[in-house]
Amino acid sequence: MGRGGSAPRDTSRPLLHDLDERLGSLITALYPDERKRPGYARLARLIRESTGGTISATYLWELATGRKRNVTLEQLAVLAEFFGVPLEYFINDEVSRRVNTQLALAVALRDTRVRKLALRAEGLSSASLDALLAIVNEARRVENLERVSKQQEPPVGPPGP
Template sequence: MDEEPDEKLADRLNHLFATVRAKGGQEYSNEQVASAIRDAGTPISQSYIWQLRKRKKTNPTLKHLQGLANFFGVPAAYFFDDEVARNVDSKLDSLLAEQARLAQAVDNGEVRLMALRAGELSPARRKQVMELLDVVYRLEQAEHGNAEES
């Protein structure tokens, strides 16, 4: 059975809160989102966002939907168009996987040191380092491929 539009709105809004994170990796609060939307020119309260998320309010204005969409970086159609929502969610899932790989790499002290040193290089030297890393990466992938075939 398909969800009602009201349920889709709340579920999709909650999904955005769960997947689009602040710089430190924490979930945005209703107040942070409301404040940013207000700063962009649309009056909205944290309690109204809470009510949308809890299905207490189910018919937001277009301005509120647009404010929420802008904050989370999605089209407003995300909240009511299933195909748009699938496409956006797929991109969000890919982005989350990439962020997880990056976080894991940064936890490695050697990788962090390499990144810090690379950040101090000129753009031309960084390009050379990337080219070298690409060669080493391809060699290692070929070695792993040959080891698996044995």
């Protein structure tokens, strides 16, 4: 037994303690409008039709609600293929964080106003971009929205072709 009367944690096997959260994030990113989000039966059918893999609606619900965590690598591969994420998303915290940052950006860009703001900022000087970021950060603070940390921001790379 480890400290506090608990058994020592075996770190040699990946723990899927937050599989439900990761699966929920993917479902929300793919279907942001709750009213249009498919039920688990339809989602299971869509997974089968697009990947050829099978996961029952009940089992999908159990995974998404945290009632089950015993998932095979093959089932994770089917989920990864359907949602378009690397298999490691489900078992590696760093990969999960990186993918979630990219998903948040994709979800934000679905909003026409966010896209227009980003497109209109193209070509502005660094000083102007910094000023716009300061304004957006202040607006987020005023509206009591979660602060975006440097870790959550997508990596900045060289401009595309």
